[in-house]
Amino acid sequence: MLCPVCKAESLQSVKLNDGPQAHCCSHCQGHWITAEDYWQWMQAHGDVLPEKAPSSTAPPPVEDDNTRRAKLCPNCDRLLAKYRLHPELPFRLDHCGHCGGVWLDSQEWDALKDRNLHDEIYQLITPHHQKQLQLENSRRHFEQRYQERFGTDDYAEIRRIKKWLWENPNRQDLLTYLNDEEPYIA
Ligand SMILES: [Zn+2]
Ligand SMILES: [Zn+2]
Incomplete structure (x- = not known):
């Protein structure tokens, strides 16, 4: 051989x-x-x-x-x-x-x-593990990109806020409130 x-x-x-x-x-x-x-x-x-x-x-x-x-x-x-x-x-x-x-x-x-x-x-x-590996590599890639873009502290903070928001039953209303520059004017 x-x-x-x-x-x-x-x-x-x-x-x-x-x-x-x-x-x-x-x-x-x-x-x-x-x-x-x-x-x-x-x-x-x-x-x-x-x-x-x-x-x-x-x-x-x-x-x-x-x-x-x-x-x-x-x-x-x-x-x-x-x-x-x-x-x-x-x-x-x-x-x-x-x-x-x-x-x-x-x-x-x-x-x-x-x-x-x-x-x-x-x-x-196996195809199953290879797929998992691809997803993990992608997750690590984006995590690094976000960290570079936002900075470590802001990235940690936005992750905390995102988690809170996605677990909140009022998510849609909270997002609308956030996006509205003047939420107190009808
Ligand atoms: Zn062979
Ligand atoms: Zn050799």
Whole structure:
């Protein structure tokens, strides 16, 4: 099996840190994990661990020109699909929709393990989770935009007012009152 990044290097069988059997590239340190090896490991691993905040203060790995490129499955030569896994993890995992294997670039396994996400890789790439992730990314994007626009204090204040307003049964009348420059003149 050839490395899908380096192409010339052949993958060597290794055991991942607290993880399944994998095939590692000695040049780029990426790992190929077959679906069989992953599920076999998951059976021994037991229940999925709850997600946790990372203990490492090192920034998570980012894609570079080599790892960003489209890759071919080292097992069946099909194009691997890329999936984001978490709003705070900037890299994407490569998955073969045909044989089910996954490719992790250097340090990506450790970054997932540091958040207890290493034992739910296949749940993270389901359409349901991918949709949730998109919504979360969108929410974070707009939150940042509003904070920049209004400033942190005003943004906190308008959020407080908005919540109060939306929970208030008189919402429509309150909004009309607010919008009216001269609400005391008939
Ligand atoms: Zn490689
Ligand atoms: Zn494949």
